[in-house]
Amino acid sequence: MRSLLSTVxxxxxxxxxxxxxxxxxxxxxxxxxDGYVAAMAPLATDPEVTNAVADRITNEVTARLASRMGGAxxxxxxxxxxxxxxRDLVHDAxxxxxxxxxxxxxxxxxxxxxxxxxxxxxxxFDGRTASVDLAPVAEQLKAQLSRDGVPYAxxxxxxxxxxxxxxxxxxxxARGVFDGLQHAGVALSLLTVLLAVAALLLAxxxxxxxxxxxxxxxxxxxxxxxxxRQLTLGxxxxxxxxxxxxxxxxxxxxxxxxxxxxxIGGGVLVATMTVRSRRKRLKSVEKGERENGMEGEEAEGxxxxxxx
Numbered sequence: 212m213r214s215l216l217s218t219v220x221x222x223x224x225x226x227x228x229x230x231x232x233x234x235x236x237x238x239x240x241x242x243x244x245d246g247y248v249a250a251m252a253p254l255a256t257d258p259e260v261t262n263a264v265a266d267r268i269t270n271e272v273t274a275r276l277a278s279r280m281g282g283a284x285x286x287x288x289x290x291x292x293x294x295x296x297x298r299d300l301v302h303d304a305x306x307x308x309x310x311x312x313x314x315x316x317x318x319x320x321x322x323x324x325x326x327x328x329x330x331x332x333x334x335x336f337d338g339r340t341a342s343v344d345l346a347p348v349a350e351q352l353k354a355q356l357s358r359d360g361v362p363y364a365x366x367x368x369x370x371x372x373x374x375x376x377x378x379x380x381x382x383x384x385a386r387g388v389f390d391g392l393q394h395a396g397v398a399l400s401l402l403t404v405l406l407a408v409a410a411l412l413l414a415x416x417x418x419x420x421x422x423x424x425x426x427x428x429x430x431x432x433x434x435x436x437x438x439x440r441q442l443t444l445g446x447x448x449x450x451x452x453x454x455x456x457x458x459x460x461x462x463x464x465x466x467x468x469x470x471x472x473x474x475i476g477g478g479v480l481v482a483t484m485t486v487r488s489r490r491k492r493l494k495s496v497e498k499g500e501r502e503n504g505m506e507g508e509e510a511e512g513x514x515x516x517x518x519x
Contacts, residue, residue, distance in 0.1 A: 217414035221424045224407050228428025229435055230392060231400040232470045237393035240466060241333055247326045247463075248319050254462050255309070255318040263455035265305035268349050272301050308352045317351040329463075333389050422481035429474025436464050436471070 240246040254260045308314050325343040392399070410421055440460055444453055 213413045214417075217410045217417050218420070220406050220410035220413070221417060221421050224403055224410065224421065225424035225427045225431075227399065227403040227406065228425055228474065229432035229471075231403045232428075232432050232467060232474075233389070233435070234392040234395045234399040235397060236464075236467050236470075237333075237389055238396035240463070241330050241389075242393050244323060244326045247329065248322050250463050250465065251322040251459065252315070252319060254458060255315045257455075257458045257462075259454040259458045261306060261309040264309070264345060264348060265302050268305050268345055268352065269298055269302040271345075272349065273298050304356055305348075305352060308348075308355050311355070313351050313355060314348065317348045320347045321345060333386065419482040419485045422478045422485065424478070426475045426478030426482070429471040429478065432467060432471040432474070436467050440464075 240250055321343050324347075407421055410417060440457075443460060444457055
């Protein structure tokens with residue numbers, strides 16, 4: 212009976228392990244502004260993201276400048292050449308600015324402002340999309356170009372420069388699950404640990420099975436992350452820059468993937484070492500029994516010789 216109950220608890224641990232990891236992630240990373248900003252900070256140096264930022268700011272700035280200047284006719288080759296030159300200038304300036312500390316600071320400011328929208332898109336039905344307003348980056352770019360003495364840099368228009376980074380309509384019921392996990396937070400992890408301890412107390416020799424259950428939980432977590440990525444980014448609408456959105460998703464779920472691989476590697480390692488240790492002890496015991504048996508036979512033979 213104790214062994215059966217331990218098996219049931221170990222099976223529960225395998226199921227609850229990925230849910231516990233998701234709960235901590237939803238609470239401490241998605242639900243916490245500082246955690247979210249820290250997770251997104253590495254994207255400041257990601258080529259896909261910086262290119263997407265440069266494209267978006269370039270499109271917005273050139274469109275606003277063209278509107279102010281009255282635009283150039285479609286057949287005006289001089290106007291078209293000037294517009295292309297302006298686009299190249301702004302685009303290169305953004306990419307150059309992306310290598311500065313000021314850009315990284317502006318990037319953190321952008322993500323701090325976008326945190327609530329991303330959280331709502333992932334964990335509730337209040338928001339179908341999450342976007343970031345790149346105006347702080349454009350403002351810093353304008354200031355940087357002005358300091359560098361670029362002509363007319365002070366005239367660069369800066370307005371609402373939003374770009375969509377997440378569209379979550381296809382997540383469906385998963386959003387409700389994320390919301391529930393966010394509310395569960397660390398409590399679900401503590402419950403999982405208690406169930407694991409109870410399983411070992413009921414069947415102390417069940418450590419390999421428990422370790423493998425953790426490995427299975429890690430594999431389920433990896434599968435859940437991959438499925439969510441596909442639902443979020445598969446066949447994206449035109450408003451979504453897939454490479455940049457993919458980089459953002461991967462940055463946001465990096466801790467989940469790290470946890471999953473740690474569970475898989477640690478679980479398999481502990482199970483393997485425990486089984487090998489038990490086999491080694493068993494062989495040692497068998498060897499000792501054989502040696503004791505041989506010694507007994509020798510002693511019996513010596514006694515018979517003395518008696519004769």
